[in-house]
Amino acid sequence: DTGVSQDPRHKITKRGQNVTFRCDPISEHNRLYWYRQTLGQGPEFLTYFQNEAQLEKSRLLSDRFSAERPKGSFSTLEIQRTEQGDSAMYLCASSFGQENSPLHFGNGTRLTVT
């Protein structure tokens, strides 16, 4: 179990640029989640996958956000035309998707939009 890994750890971008983050879940896990966390807040759900299928997308997620999980392995989260309000920690988590299955979080990607 090598844990959930996310890349990059930090990303600084200018407003209007596109950014892409990658998440590699624990290999045995079929569920993958993306959360966003801002200072002083708990993680906020964005979207999740069961294998390669995207099952739910938060209403908070604008059309500028898109996520993929090709082949049910790693996932990418892309933000187009970034805005300053997108600055946050983006957390990826994975699980077995069963009762008693905890979420295993990665260390996150901290995005700063200037």
Next chain:
Amino acid sequence: QQPVQSPQAVILREGEDAVINCSSSKALYSVHWYRQKHGEAPVFLMILLKGGEQKGHEKISASFNEKKQQSSLYLTASQLSYSGTYFCGTEVGRGSTLGRLYFGRGTQLTVWP
């Protein structure tokens, strides 16, 4: 659907006890508890399912009152390593929504020697 946690912050001396509460306006299927240290990922502590109670660690336990849609996390004889922000995550459904959590704003716990 975000649960409400209380208190927002707790300061303890090593060896003291603390209780963190989590309440929801929605009927809950399960409650998850996580601890997050500064700059690190949230780490799983325990899950409480509807109809049951589960202890995840030696001196950290939790309860789940389904009727009141509340859960409490009990930390006894606190250690320095307990410092961090504690989050409850609530699950309102089963099946396809399993694992989709709504997190509270967190309770910041500080333990002093």
